[in-house]
Amino acid sequence: MGENVLTRAERRRRSEARILDAARALFAEVGYERATIRGIAKAAEVDPALVMQYFGSKQELFQQAVQVSPAAEPGAEELVEHLLGTLNVKLGELPQSSLAMMRSMLTHPEAAASAREVLGRQIDRLAGSMTGDDARLRAALMTLTLLGVTVGHQLLELDELRGVPQEELARLLRPSLRALTGPDVS
Amino acid sequence: MGENVLTRAERRRRSEARILDAARALFAEVGYERATIRGIAKAAEVDPALVMQYFGSKQELFQQAVQVSPAAEPGAEELVEHLLGTLNVKLGELPQSSLAMMRSMLTHPEAAASAREVLGRQIDRLAGSMTGDDARLRAALMTLTLLGVTVGHQLLELDELRGVPQEELARLLRPSLRALTGPDVS
DNA sequence: CGTTTCGCTCAACAAGCGTAGAGTGAAAAG
DNA sequence: CTTTTCACTCTACGCTTGTTGAGCGAAACG
Numbered sequence: 001m002g003e004n005v006l007t008r009a010e011r012r013r014r015s016e017a018r019i020l021d022a023a024r025a026l027f028a029e030v031g032y033e034r035a036t037i038r039g040i041a042k043a044a045e046v047d048p049a050l051v052m053q054y055f056g057s058k059q060e061l062f063q064q065a066v067q068v069s070p071a072a073e074p075g076a077e078e079l080v081e082h083l084l085g086t087l088n089v090k091l092g093e094l095p096q097s098s099l100a101m102m103r104s105m106l107t108h109p110e111a112a113a114s115a116r117e118v119l120g121r122q123i124d125r126l127a128g129s130m131t132g133d134d135a136r137l138r139a140a141l142m143t144l145t146l147l148g149v150t151v152g153h154q155l156l157e158l159d160e161l162r163g164v165p166q167e168e169l170a171r172l173l174r175p176s177l178r179a180l181t182g183p184d185v186s
Numbered sequence: 187m188g189e190n191v192l193t194r195a196e197r198r199r200r201s202e203a204r205i206l207d208a209a210r211a212l213f214a215e216v217g218y219e220r221a222t223i224r225g226i227a228k229a230a231e232v233d234p235a236l237v238m239q240y241f242g243s244k245q246e247l248f249q250q251a252v253q254v255s256p257a258a259e260p261g262a263e264e265l266v267e268h269l270l271g272t273l274n275v276k277l278g279e280l281p282q283s284s285l286a287m288m289r290s291m292l293t294h295p296e297a298a299a300s301a302r303e304v305l306g307r308q309i310d311r312l313a314g315s316m317t318g319d320d321a322r323l324r325a326a327l328m329t330l331t332l333l334g335v336t337v338g339h340q341l342l343e344l345d346e347l348r349g350v351p352q353e354e355l356a357r358l359l360r361p362s363l364r365a366l367t368g369p370d371v372s
Numbered sequence: 373c374g375t376t377t378c379g380c381t382c383a384a385c386a387a388g389c390g391t392a393g394a395g396t397g398a399a400a401a402g
Numbered sequence: 403c404t405t406t407t408c409a410c411t412c413t414a415c416g417c418t419t420g421t422t423g424a425g426c427g428a429a430a431c432g
Binding site for chain 1: 326330
């Protein structure tokens with residue numbers, strides 16, 4: 001036993017990953033302001049100064065922690081699939097990074113900018129599948145509907161949505177969203 | 187000129203009101219954590235210590251500032267009226283106190299509790315006008331739809347919703363919400 | 373008038389924060 | 403082996419925060 005010694009680069013990689021995971025978890029749980037470098041360091045079982053050394057500042061750490069992998073954003077399939085795909089992703093197991101961003105989007109300027117960007121992209125994709133001069137506006141309303149449900153479900157944890165399977169949410173929401181697509185889609 | 191001297195009680199009343207207004211404005215703008223007693227005091231042109239003397243603590247000041255007047259919550263009219271009433275109130279000129287609560291609801295525990303309470307009441311009222319065993323769930327989804335739109339419009343200030351008159355939002359949203367009421371309502 | 377009340381300010385405290393720089397000890401390199 | 407590198411820690415600085423208690427000065431009161 002114990003010939004599994006870790007190389008230096010390996011140890012560093014793991015520490016950095018632990019810090020990032022702890023950061024995502026704490027940012028997602030309590031938001032940017034209440035999450036402290038010290039708290040993140042303690043959760044990652046690491047000295048606070050190490051966090052600074054690796055990420056430079058709390059702000060940069062947040063940016064890296066919140067970074068959404070482009071793969072996480074749904075592609076541009078057919079709209080209805082798209083909606084359901086979005087529903088499943090948005091309503092179900094959102095990545096910790098997205099939760100972290102959403103948790104802070106109302107109180108932290110950078111998180112707000114990030115949220116506007118992500119939501120803007122989703123609105124673009126949706127509006128691309130729709131027609132009408134107010135397509136963009138309707139696409140925005142669809143996106144905000146999903147945002148509202150996600151906020152209530154994942155962040156406020158309303159009793160009314162506790163333990164409801166995502167398929168049922170999707171089922172109930174579909175006609176409602178369909179009413180916003182306009183008459184022209186599939 | 188200048189015989190309009192203010193009585194002591196009058197001065198006190200006005201100071202307290204100025205503090206509360208400044209608090210509401212700051213809480214609504216930057217949220218609980220970033221709003222400081224000093225900032226509120228400066229906005230109210232008052233010494234920070236006075237804020238403490240009148241309200242005891244930052245937390246108590248927040249509670250008083252966020253308090254929603256019962257009159258501000260719409261009564262229990264017919265559902266469709268109710269929806270439009272809610273729409274007009276929720277989408278249009280929300281009172282500063284509601285914005286303050288919403289701004290902090292994702293990051294400040296007390297604000298979250300307050301939000302759950304207000305949303306719960308609205309869900310109750312809505313569900314009261316609906317039938318079906320999942321009426322409460324559908325009512326919750328309607329409420330969260332409105333929440334999402336309000337967040338995007340008033341707090342994130344998405345470009346897509348900038349300057350859109352509330353009647354148009356109500357018009358676009360109505361069929362969508364109607365799809366959630368179920369087949370039984372008016 | 374003198375005395376009391378009280379709205380209000382000044383100055384300061386302790387705690388917690390993000391952050392910086394010097395140092396340590398073991399792994400890597402020669 | 404010696405030397406260098408580098409992941410990591412210790413200690414501390416400066417700042418802001420919420421909060422406190424003593425004090426001032428004008429209004430209220432007799």
